[in-house]
Amino acid sequence: EGRLEEVASEHELSLAPGRTAEITFLLHGGLEREIGRRNAVERALEDPEMVAGQVGTADAAWMERTPILRFPDAPELEGAYSLARASLRRLYAAPGEGLSGLVAGYPWYSAIWCRDLAWMLPAVLWLGDLDWVERSLSSVFRYQLHAEVPILGGRPGELPMQIAPGPIFLYGTSDTTLYYPGLIDRFIRHSGRTASAPRWNGVLERILSWGEVRTDPKTGLLRNGGEVHSVGAVKASLVRVHYGIDAVDTTIWDSTDRRDHAIDIQVLWNEALRAGARWTSRGADDPRAARWTAMADRVRDAVGQRYPWPEEGYLFDSMDAAGPVRKVRPNALRAVSAGWFDAAFARSVVHRAARDDLTTPWGVRTLSRLHATYDPQAYHDGQVWTIATAWAADAAYVAGERELGMAYLETIAHRIVEEGGYANECYRGDRPEPFDSCFLLGFSIAPFLTALFERLWGLQADASRMRLEVHPQFPTEWTSASIAHLRLGEGSIDLDWTPSRLRVQWSGPAALTVVTPYGEGSVSSRAYREFDFGASVASE
Secondary structure, three states, X not given: OOOOOOOOOOOOOOOOOOOOOOOOOOOOOXXXXXXXXXXXXHHHHHXXXXXXXXXXXXXXHHHHOOOEEXXXXXXXXXXXXXXXXXXXXXXEEEEEOOEEEEOOEEOOOOOEEHHHHHHHHHHHHHOOOHHHHHHHHHHHHOOOOOOOEHHHOEOOOOOOOEEOOOOOOOOOOOOHHHHHHHHHHHHHHHHOOOOHHHXXXXXXXXXXXXXXXXXXXXXXXXXXXXXXXXXXXXXXXXXXXXXXXXXXXXXXXXXOOOOOOOHHHXXXXXXXXXXXXXXXXXXXXXXXXXXXXXXXXXXXXXXXXHOEEOOOXXXXXXXXXXXXXXXXXXXXXXXXXXXXXXXXXXXXXXHHHOOOOOEEOOEEEOOOOOOOOOOOOOOOOOOEEHHHHHHHHHHHHHOOOHHHHHHHHHHHHHHHHHOOOOOOOXXXXXXXXXXXXXXXXXXXXXXXXXXXXXXXXXXXXXXXXXXEEEOOOOOOOXXXXXXXXXXXXXXXXXXXXXXXXXXXXXXXXXXXXXXXXXXXXXEOOOEEEEEEOOOOOEEO
């Protein structure tokens, strides 16, 4: 009875000299409302090996359906892929009441956080679990607001920050809602399930309406920040309400102030507008499509004109009422990944990020150590975050700096292998020591997985057009690489690469068009084709 503050367990274990023993913990349960659920927990305690066996069987079946990646010239990278894939599986959650998704991480983010979920779902797509992605998206969209809910910081069209079997924790984040138009676009292209587009048109349109309200009419830039202040004004008279986040801003770095127009928020807004224009319910002739495309162009142009920082060869982190925010953060790399700059400037940004004030041997800091507010223990103002390292890898590949991109991927891979398959949320900025960190965080492992498919292998999938682009960016010394059981729509692909050729085997309902750097060709169903990487001719 009453409030439970903490739990401890004590066990005695006798070991003879030179002997070893294995201790296994089985954690079972969750947020439950029904007293009867206790019976299930008691049964698990009575026969924990049975429950563990059921989990193992389900995991093995899931793993068999995911792609197998082979990198003979980079065994640690190959091992990290396998470990990260298994770790992502551990985050799967279906906590009840029709919800599906992935929890953000362990130990303290063990709920479905919609921002974190957005970073994980692209990797789940590449791993072939299309049904889980669709169910996850539908779970989030159930809670899209149609009216204002001030006590939760929510506005019409907004998606929640967190969902769980109980009530919604809150809305009121700057970025969560913006990820989902791009995810809808990704899902339709990867799965080929174009019938989903009409079902989610209303979701898209409400998101864009929400964003338009936050757009500065003078610049076209989206405004972020102030969400918590609005919640505070409502809760001031409600003495029993405690709001857990007191930051003035709620971008992905939600403990620091990045108002008013953070650069990565502009990248997300641009992507959302383009996805809305692509999948509008009224088709290509819809006048809103042209308006949204024009708005997206304006955002890109405004960033191109206002954010370059010549003295640093970099990009400002944000814009506020006083002008540019002169902080070197990895978030600027998202604009490079979006392809907004010419090759020379893109390389300049990537090289600036690679300097040792931002990049360390164990990853990328959230803020340059040269800035006055840098603190190696500060959550978002100096610590090293694995997701920031993945951003750096992604941007390096887009800028054509494949050796640098590979170095970042190897940094993440080494940490995953050293940590036994997990990927810490963050590390101190001054030494490779996890600090104030989840030991497993979804958006530490998922962007790494996505980068292996999209940047190292250079894959772009479009099942709606039965098309796959393959533009490998492997190190020049590599001799081979392969993928088996890569799912595209209702078909499966095997890829076998050497420096001189690419062999594609396809098992699907219709012919697949494959585009490579040296030409394109059609691969018939249940057949294979070899593409000569030394010439522009594809041979049967």
